[in-house]
Amino acid sequence: MSNLLTSSPFASRDEAAFLAGMNEITSWHLAGCPEYRRVWPGWSAVRQLEDLPFLHVGVFKRQLWKTNASGIQHQRTLRSSSTTQATASMIALDERSSALQSRSSAAILQELVGDSLRPLVILDHSRALRQRGEASARIAAAMSLRFLASEVHFLLEDDDSIGWERLAVILERERRLLVYGFTWMLWQSWATAPIPETVRKLLDAAEVHFVHSGGWKKLEQARVDRKQFNAGLLSTVAPTSQVTEYYGLVEQVGIIFPLCEAGFYHVPRWAGVLVRDPWTLETLDDQPGLLQFMNILSWGAPYHSVLTEDLGRVAPGDCACGRRGLHFELLGRVPKAEIRGCANV
């Protein structure tokens, strides 16, 4: 496992080592998590990734999974932001996994935004940091950039507007910023918000690297595409500014799948992706289906192999962007159909 984490996240990898790592972590969870054992009774190590056990992403909304083993100390519970769904996923964080997850996200983010320190501006409320025993996925995603920050500022006011005056104070002394926000919030609170003239002038001279994640559902409903989104953000800042998007899910904490200029999301070498047919669960090559993600970082609970309800397709060959390894297209969520019947369900 540690060998996989020592090289660049998007270098080629030893597939046998990854399979061995997945077999090891799966056995670990089977030994330490009775609920997991009930789902996958009688399992033994496999020779190919598609035969590895997985949990459906929805089971993390139904109960808090934990693997108890020596060296595992559970800490806080990470909760999905649940902006569009009624129930949040719950992930039990632990020290061992958190250390690996921090290394993972740091390595990937460094590859995306460089390693120079600059102020990190987070489009969120600072109060989200003060909840005891729990952390929101949104804050966790933002704070994964902390190692690149010379200082951290939370910029959202209680009414979800941006504290432009506070931003002006930062811009008076710093001309390079890292700004993180959920995709929808960046659009709503920054790209389409009225920016005070004094702040606009300061921003004109500021080189901003916007980083966003969280999905496009609300923006699709508002008929805003990626091109419009990027143009909207970049029109507010200096021409050398950039926008970086990544895909991630709370049930794969620490794993960041950056979107490249060729339009594909890239899988770090300590993670994996498969596509499964929703009706047969057979793995699909070069065809769309349910995305399944794997990683070798998650030791405190069996979220190391998760079948999602996101649709995607693994792209064949090498990516035009030059990164090595697995890359995939994201095709959206599985469409919901109406429930028919008369009972209360």
Next chain:
Amino acid sequence: MSEKIHFFATPHRCTAAVLPFDLEEWLRQWSGLRRQMVKHVPESFTRDEWAYLVAFLDETSLRQPFLESFGETISDSQARPSALIRPRGLIGIWLPNTVSLLGPLTLILASFSGAPLWVKAGSGSSDLTAAFVEYSLRNLQPGALADYLREQVRIERFDRQDPRNSHMAAVAKVRVVFGSDAAVRAVHTLPHPADSVAVSFGNHRSEAWVEKDALTEDRMVALIRVFAIYGQAGCTSPGRVVVLNGTDEESRALQESLVRLWPKAVRTDVPMHRAAGNVMEFQMASVQGWHAARFARNGGVVAAGSIELPPPTGLMTLPVVPASIAEAITFLPANIQTIGHCLRQPHDPEWLRLIAVTPAKRFVPIEAMHHFGPVWDGGNYWRQFFEEVEFQP
């Protein structure tokens, strides 16, 4: 519409029905619609739903409410009526958000009162009732039934806060309310005419009681079909299968048979998100201690286990539990509606005694679990569409 008198008789009673239509003509019109219906399934309906509607419009089936409520049709010359019935007046029908065939079925039955109908469809769902009426108007021969559907039936979609709810309740002589218990209560507490009638179809559950020796392959296929239409979303779907006086092994054997027979019984795939969701439900049922198995193509989950386990939650998850008859009665849900049976001797009078001590409203073969009729949820609601006049010449 001109009024016509029809006569019905039981061995002890003759009833005159003054209806604003000719019953034989309406029976012909409704049942004649089937000739068109069998040719094509409209987009709004599933094949199962459409097939059920076609069967429901069979002339014999349509005569059933009159037969059960007033007796056989007799000719004028034989008639010595002691009662007269006539439509009570406007019937308001509140339909639930979880759409189902209950809308069109209720509309068809209510049309045989000849009373005007005001139907509130669910605001957050597709509307099968309006779709069926539109289909009927396109395909019925010109005549009294088409005129009735066009002029006397009003279908609207609105939510529970809409002022039209109050208006409907204020003018309806009969309020038929489907939905959650809270929704039913809310409608009936709206101001309404003092002489109006309330018909309540609240939240109910159903289950199947089976005996191992009665479970032929055909009957297992029937059990799958009756479950697969709506899964746990149907108030008349089997919420669980109780293997009477069975063992854990017999439950498991039934589970295996149901898995094997699923492809024979169900020819269409569930929607993609349901297939994916069934993987989750399979895993959660396993976590809860059920011995779970997935049906072919992730069409659903069948979970064998103890009757005392917390019920699995999946919309398409069917629990199979062994239980003695006493346990089966003890563990019946308080809001049990239908017990579908597959028994060696269902005519044994002992079943009458047993069902009498349960709150069940129906005890029918599993094949008939979804069969909607004039008697529902504990009473003959269809008869309530008419008022009765004592008539002594």
